[in-house]
Amino acid sequence: MNVLIAVSLAYVSLLFLVAFLAERRANSGKSKWLRSPWVYTLSLSVYCTAWTFYGAVGYAARSGFEFLTIYLGPSLVMFGWWWILRKLVRIGRTHRVTSIADLISSRFGKSNSLGVIATILAVIGTTPYIALQLQSVTLSIEVFAQAEADPLGYVGQRATAFWIACGLAFFTILFGTRNLDANERHDGVVIAIAVEAVVKLFALLAVGAFVVWGIAGGIGDMFNEIDQSRVLGHWRVNNSRWAALIFISAAAFLCLPRMFQVLVVENDDERHLQTASWAFPLYVLLMSLFVVPIAVIGLKFLPDGANPDLFVLTLPLSMGQTELAILSFLGGFSSATSMVVVAAIALSTMVSNHIVMPIWLRFAQDQLSMSGDVRRVVLLTRRISIGIILWLGYVYFQLSGGGAALASIGLVSFTGVSQVLPAMIGGIFWRGATRSGAIAGILIGFALWLFTLFLPSFGEGVVLSSSVFHQGLLGIGWLRPYALLGIEGLDPLVHAIWWSISLNTIAFVIVSLMTFPSPQERLQGAQFVDVFRHTGAPRSWSGRAAQAEDLLIMAQRILGPKEAQTLFRGAARRQGRDSYLPDPSPDFLQELERHLSGSVGAATAHAMVSQIVGGASVSVQDLMAVADETAQMLEYSNTLEVQSKELERTANQLSEANIKLTRLSVQKDAFLSQISHELRTPMTSIRAFSEILRDAEEMSLEQKSRYASIIHDETIRLTRLLDDLLDLSVLENGQVNLNLSRGNLADILERAVTTVNPLQHERPLDIVIDPMAKKIDIHSDLDRLAQVFINLIANAQKYCDAPTPVLRIDTRKFGSLVQMDFIDNGKGLPEEARDVVFEKFSRLGENKAGGAGLGLAICREILTRCGGGIGYVPAQQGAAFRVEFLIDQTQSR
Amino acid sequence: MNERQGPIFLDQTGYRGRRMIDALKILPVLALFLWAIPMLWVSEEGNQQTSVALIYLFSVWAGMIILVRILSRRAANMPLDDLALMRRYSGQSSTALEDGKGEP
Numbered sequence: 001m002n003v004l005i006a007v008s009l010a011y012v013s014l015l016f017l018v019a020f021l022a023e024r025r026a027n028s029g030k031s032k033w034l035r036s037p038w039v040y041t042l043s044l045s046v047y048c049t050a051w052t053f054y055g056a057v058g059y060a061a062r063s064g065f066e067f068l069t070i071y072l073g074p075s076l077v078m079f080g081w082w083w084i085l086r087k088l089v090r091i092g093r094t095h096r097v098t099s100i101a102d103l104i105s106s107r108f109g110k111s112n113s114l115g116v117i118a119t120i121l122a123v124i125g126t127t128p129y130i131a132l133q134l135q136s137v138t139l140s141i142e143v144f145a146q147a148e149a150d151p152l153g154y155v156g157q158r159a160t161a162f163w164i165a166c167g168l169a170f171f172t173i174l175f176g177t178r179n180l181d182a183n184e185r186h187d188g189v190v191i192a193i194a195v196e197a198v199v200k201l202f203a204l205l206a207v208g209a210f211v212v213w214g215i216a217g218g219i220g221d222m223f224n225e226i227d228q229s230r231v232l233g234h235w236r237v238n239n240s241r242w243a244a245l246i247f248i249s250a251a252a253f254l255c256l257p258r259m260f261q262v263l264v265v266e267n268d269d270e271r272h273l274q275t276a277s278w279a280f281p282l283y284v285l286l287m288s289l290f291v292v293p294i295a296v297i298g299l300k301f302l303p304d305g306a307n308p309d310l311f312v313l314t315l316p317l318s319m320g321q322t323e324l325a326i327l328s329f330l331g332g333f334s335s336a337t338s339m340v341v342v343a344a345i346a347l348s349t350m351v352s353n354h355i356v357m358p359i360w361l362r363f364a365q366d367q368l369s370m371s372g373d374v375r376r377v378v379l380l381t382r383r384i385s386i387g388i389i390l391w392l393g394y395v396y397f398q399l400s401g402g403g404a405a406l407a408s409i410g411l412v413s414f415t416g417v418s419q420v421l422p423a424m425i426g427g428i429f430w431r432g433a434t435r436s437g438a439i440a441g442i443l444i445g446f447a448l449w450l451f452t453l454f455l456p457s458f459g460e461g462v463v464l465s466s467s468v469f470h471q472g473l474l475g476i477g478w479l480r481p482y483a484l485l486g487i488e489g490l491d492p493l494v495h496a497i498w499w500s501i502s503l504n505t506i507a508f509v510i511v512s513l514m515t516f517p518s519p520q521e522r523l524q525g526a527q528f529v530d531v532f533r534h535t536g537a538p539r540s541w542s543g544r545a546a547q548a549e550d551l552l553i554m555a556q557r558i559l560g561p562k563e564a565q566t567l568f569r570g571a572a573r574r575q576g577r578d579s580y581l582p583d584p585s586p587d588f589l590q591e592l593e594r595h596l597s598g599s600v601g602a603a604t605a606h607a608m609v610s611q612i613v614g615g616a617s618v619s620v621q622d623l624m625a626v627a628d629e630t631a632q633m634l635e636y637s638n639t640l641e642v643q644s645k646e647l648e649r650t651a652n653q654l655s656e657a658n659i660k661l662t663r664l665s666v667q668k669d670a671f672l673s674q675i676s677h678e679l680r681t682p683m684t685s686i687r688a689f690s691e692i693l694r695d696a697e698e699m700s701l702e703q704k705s706r707y708a709s710i711i712h713d714e715t716i717r718l719t720r721l722l723d724d725l726l727d728l729s730v731l732e733n734g735q736v737n738l739n740l741s742r743g744n745l746a747d748i749l750e751r752a753v754t755t756v757n758p759l760q761h762e763r764p765l766d767i768v769i770d771p772m773a774k775k776i777d778i779h780s781d782l783d784r785l786a787q788v789f790i791n792l793i794a795n796a797q798k799y800c801d802a803p804t805p806v807l808r809i810d811t812r813k814f815g816s817l818v819q820m821d822f823i824d825n826g827k828g829l830p831e832e833a834r835d836v837v838f839e840k841f842s843r844l845g846e847n848k849a850g851g852a853g854l855g856l857a858i859c860r861e862i863l864t865r866c867g868g869g870i871g872y873v874p875a876q877q878g879a880a881f882r883v884e885f886l887i888d889q890t891q892s893r
Numbered sequence: 894m895n896e897r898q899g900p901i902f903l904d905q906t907g908y909r910g911r912r913m914i915d916a917l918k919i920l921p922v923l924a925l926f927l928w929a930i931p932m933l934w935v936s937e938e939g940n941q942q943t944s945v946a947l948i949y950l951f952s953v954w955a956g957m958i959i960l961v962r963i964l965s966r967r968a969a970n971m972p973l974d975d976l977a978l979m980r981r982y983s984g985q986s987s988t989a990l991e992d993g994k995g996e997p
Contacts, residue, residue, distance in 0.1 A: 243932065
């Protein structure tokens with residue numbers, strides 16, 4: 001017993017050492033030989049658990065040759081690697097799938113609910129299996145203890161199982177959660193598993209060889225013994241079970257979490273599959289080669305009540321071969337521990353990725369500063385999950401009493417985890433598979449499995465009452481756990497497999513056909529199903545140096561050579577390397593992404609970096625993020641453009657306004673200077689003459705009267721000027737109210753003519769009025785209009801220089817306007833004066849006729865207020881002014 | 894141009910390779926068929942001796958392993974996927990490093 005303990009501890013230390021060394025070599029990058037196809041093949045042996053090592057013999061001794069089916073199924077899957085495994089591995093590597101739950105969830109649009117369902121299914125299916133391993137080890141230790149007449153007893157067994165579980169948890173946490181590898185590879189664990197695979201095989205072959213040659217005496221004798229065996233002499237097999245078990249073992253080979261982990265996740269090179277395709281069937285062939293001989297000999301030589309599960313141990317022991325027995329024990333120990341370690345890693349990955357992290361991320365969104373936080377949380381979650389999973393296995397072991405119930409659990413577990421098979425296979429081959437279909441299929445399969453296999457496995461009356469067994473659920477005869485739809489007589493396992501898988505598949509197909517997938521689902525579907533069209537042969541393993549260089553080239557293109565090289569060299573120095581290329585560690589990649597995102601945006605930076613480092617095409621998620629960013633940038637630049645156009649327009653408007661203001665200012669200055677000039681002139685005369693009157697001593701009455709008249713005239717002139725100014729300003733400010741009344745145009749003209757009184761002048765103006773004027777009645781401010789006419793006629797009188805001046809006034813209606821032309825026969829206005837003449841203080845000549853030059857300006861204002869205007873008409877016989885105003889002021893346009 | 898006496902069919906290696914891949918694809922079906930035969934052995938007493946049955950099963954098993962080994966060897970020179978296949982037959986080299994592009 002002590003020898004056993006010593007040997008076991010030595011063996012365990014060896015495993016730790018191997019795992020540690022392997023990790024070290026992997027980290028330093030020199031691990032080419034670690035990743036050989038043989039290591040890969042041996043790691044697949046984790047399929048052969050203690051159930052294989054011990055249980056196969058027991059199975060054979062009890063029920064014949066069915067045990068073979070457990071290995072024929074996986075062999076078929078490996079033979080057919082071209083069909084399924086090749087695609088699975090390619091998909092797994094391309095999309096960085098981390099577990100089977102990840103595969104399913106990722107295929108169906110990164111659905112978290114599917115991930116959760118698959119994870120829960122896996123945990124429920126695997127926990128009993130872990131308990132089975134603990135039981136095997138405990139029983140095998142018990143064998144040795146009993147051989148020394150020192151049985152462990154109930155407490156001893158529980159304690160043994162407990163300490164083994166703790167040891168396994170320790171090993172798994174130590175080597176399974178060292179760091180967060182983006183590929184989820186655990187080099188140390190894989191090497192340890194490979195070593196255990198060799199030990200397993202060697203042990204079983206040794207025991208088998210001993211049995212055949214040591215006990216039976218050769219191959220020929222062995223066959224005789226077999227044929228003469230009471231139990232195993234004749235070929236007996238239940239046909240439906242033969243077929244069903246081959247199917248379910250093949251399905252489980254693909255769907256078991258630990259198998260997916262070593263087949264797909266830990267796969268380093270697709271070409272390893274080629275080797276494994278024949279090497280793994282060879283391995284299981286060798287493992288099952290000696291099962292029947294051992295069973296036969298055990299049944300013959302060992303007492304009748306002996307547990308056939310432990311023949312592999314008890315046979316050598318009973319024959320005195322203690323060393324062989326210890327070797328055999330190590331084999332069984334290896335089988336059990338390798339299964340538990342890999343299963344714990346796979347399950348903890350699923351639990352942390354699909355259950356814990358989504359919840360944690362949702363609640364800790366704001367506190368998430370760096371991904372360093374996330375990594376720590378993930379690792380912690382994994383470690384806790386491993387502990388919990390092993391604890392659950394231990395609890396199950398305790399509760400089940402370690403009896404025969406556990407042995408059948410193996411197949412129950414297979415059937416349970418296989419419920420994801422339709423969704424998985426459908427997902428990788430059929431683009432029409434949808435998330436709803438997968439959920440429907442898996443849930444239905446899961447429910448049927450629970451009802452027909454899992455719950456009944458606890459025994460009648462434990463979970464399901466016996467009335468459910470015999471009368472059916474809710475008393476419905478068609479819902480009996482072992483006879484659904486009333487079909488009786490089927491073996492319970494076959495019955496469960498049949499109903500759960502077929503209804504699962506039917507539901508999956510029908511619901512997929514009826515539902516419409518989301519865009520994410522469709523994209524993922526295309527990527528998964530057509531994976532061979534989108535990817536080429538995989539990158540070789542020695543990509544690390546090449547990756548760093550590629551990263552440098554890309555960074556140079558974006559950041560510029562100097563900045564990129566500085567960044568890389570700094571990172572390399574911090575990593576303790578003296579070259580200019582750092583190792584593409586997660587920290588460095590993060591830093592690089594941060595630098596790049598300043599230039600190209602975070603999503604683009606991430607996509608570019610992961611393309612180079614991952615060696616895989618960019619994920620749909622990344623692409624959508626890049627598209628979002630680009631759209632945002634486009635939108636931003638659009639708004640910038642609009643804004644800059646507006647700014648331009650505003651600047652233009654401002655400059656125009658500035659020009660106008662400058663002009664107005666100039667005008668104002670001119671106006672002020674004009675006014676002061678105009679006012680000063682009469683004031684000067686008034687002052688001068690009043691001084692003369694005051695100072696003159698003797699003056700004749702005639703002289704006094706003359707001077708007084710001059711003063712009087714000048715004041716009148718001043719007054720007129722001021723009146724005009726006031727008038728004009730009032731008109732310009734728009735504060736004047738029109739005094740509307742009705743009248744005849746001809747009358748107004750007559751009035752105007754009379755006021756001007758041309759007859760008093762030396763060259764009287766002959767005024768010819770168009771008779772049309774009599775016909776026009778207007779409703780407007782008649783006084784103002786008269787003012788306009790007076791102004792024009794007076795101007796004509798003043799400035800017409802013909803010998804016999806004639807002024808013709810033409811009138812016509814023009815829509816709602818009256819149009820009048822005042823044409824004289826003089827010289828007309830020179831061209832440069834034509835526009836200017838309507839401005840304030842513009843006069844022709846110097847001081848001619850004593851006007852201030854405001855007349856036409858006032859006319860313009862008045863006529864504008866009356867809805868019309870005034871203008872000069874060129875090319876008439878003389879000066880021609882056209883006047884327009886509304887006929888009816890109340891009906892303005 | 895009929896001076897060549899040899900076979901007229903060109904690209905024999907490529908054709909062979911593809912047929913090897915076909916054989917590889919059909920192999921599991923064959924294995925399944927052979928392993929389903931035990932179901933035909935009626936399970937009455939004294940009908941089938943275990944030793945014969947075991948020899949049969951294990952021989953099929955070993956035979957399949959050898960066949961897969963040979964075919965995988967032959968197919969090892971063939972590219973594993975459509976993309977590299979197309980590249981190979983369009984004259985480009987198929988190295989381990991790929992550029993991730995789609996069909997040419």
